[in-house]
Amino acid sequence: MQFNEAKNKFVQTWGALGSQWGINKTMAQIHALLMISNEPVSMEDIMEELQISRGNASMNIRALMDWGIVYKEYKAGERREFFTAEKDLDELAVKISRERSKREIKPALKVLKEVSSIEANQTEEERHFVAQTTKLYDFVLKADNVLDKITEYKDNWLTKLVVKIMK
Amino acid sequence: MQFNEAKNKFVQTWGALGSQWGINKTMAQIHALLMISNEPVSMEDIMEELQISRGNASMNIRALMDWGIVYKEYKAGERREFFTAEKDLDELAVKISRERSKREIKPALKVLKEVSSIEANQTEEERHFVAQTTKLYDFVLKADNVLDKITEYKDNWLTKLVVKIMK
DNA sequence: TTAAACTTTCAAAAAAAAATGAAAGTTAAT
DNA sequence: ATTAACTTTCATTTTTTTTTGAAAGTTTAA
Known part of the structure; x- marks a missing residue:
């Protein structure tokens, strides 16, 4: 299996598992994506990777932050915000x-x-x-x-x- | 609080809790109803009590039996089936x-x-x-x-x- | 202060999940 | 073998949940 295939499979599986436990699919997928990312990810990248709208991304990132399992990060000299997941x-x-x-x-x-x-x-x-x-x-x-x-x-x-x- | 009010509140709450954990509302409500019933309940009674259709009742009772937490019972001299929940x-x-x-x-x-x-x-x-x-x-x-x-x-x-x- | 770069909100649309109900299926008593 | 009493199935409808996207809001740099 190739890296990209594996990555995709992981994100899909985590999303499905989320649904089964009452967490919306996109929220779980964003979390999955951030979990396996070795560096902070921008909203733009999340939208691109999961093929979702800006509003959807924004609302679900907010929800993940409310749960305390995703953090906002700022990069020096960068206007936009980046996100990371609690990895422990x-x-x-x-x-x-x-x-x-x-x-x-x-x-x-x-x-x-x-x-x-x-x-x-x-x-x-x-x-x-x-x-x-x-x-x-x-x-x-x-x-x-x-x-x-x-x-x-x-x-x-x-x-x-x-x-x-x-x- | 009156008994009927309490009963209703319990069924609604159990249903809502189910939804939040990925179990469909009606399935959880039927389970709630059977949990607090001191004797086996017929499909007719479940439909009446929860105001749901025959098909809905049938499918969700089946699902509960597949989970192994609801049992079918027969009463002597009765044609129709009755149901009880695992109460332990x-x-x-x-x-x-x-x-x-x-x-x-x-x-x-x-x-x-x-x-x-x-x-x-x-x-x-x-x-x-x-x-x-x-x-x-x-x-x-x-x-x-x-x-x-x-x-x-x-x-x-x-x-x-x-x-x-x-x- | 302005404006560009970005994020959030929320009404409307779309998608997904659940419910209906009538037809098909099953069972058991006569 | 028939039929009445009941249950299951599943195509269609309804409801609920999720997603979209454009407008409003915010922030920061000049």
Whole structure:
């Protein structure tokens, strides 16, 4: 396989994986592109490489920066902006975990707490609802905390986790 | 909050959470509905409760069964089919992990292995590509293995994990 | 201060994903 | 073997999500 073919395949695959996990394809592709680039890339180059419009590029780069996994860089004597991705994978995974927890898990937990706290003990149906949503709340809360603890190790959290599990 | 309001809120929230993680809304909503139901539910009832068409209900129930988290049940003397969800949360999480690993992670790993194995050491750009995709392959493989190990505990894996991490 | 070089925004268009519903298929009781 | 009761399929429609591109906004150099 040639370099260009491999590069393209990687970008496409990362994009598809993103979609499957609820991240828009272009956003994942831009991230892929920056991940494998050894130097900062301009918006122009991203547009060119992925064949996307300026608006699309701008919005998705912004989204990646909001996630904290892409950084803006300036080159001396250059007017335009360049972008780089967080290349440390431990750090990348930590940031993605934290964001998803904040944006999606925490709000869901809030709702689970609410709905599991209703006064409803009249019917078997209602009792089951409360029991099940309570279990779910406990489970999700615990999972969220575990994730938090794991990613607190920061450097090499994955390796440290492997060690803990194997012992 | 009333029971019906809470039930509705839970179903909507579970549906939204599904979307954010790449699972179609209706599929997640059907799952939510079955999770909180204390007895098997007919397709008719699912359609009625979620206000969806027969085709939509049928296809998404099928998808949930393919995931192994919803089961078909027969009631004595009843012609039509009823459905129940896997209600054990440890088991549910294990099944979802296994499926996502099989469907998404494993194929991605295959591609990562391919693209990181190209003979490309001419330019700095090519060397960086190989280095980065190799790191990514190692990382994803390790993460996938960790997930596998954790879910092998089966019963109470989450609690057991908490214990391991705290020690 | 002007203007050129660049970025962002957002209404409209396009593309992708999901839902519908009627026809085809299946099952099981008589 | 027939038919009523039910489920599945899939071409078409609808909805949702994503993308475009032109106008507005911003920044910096002269």
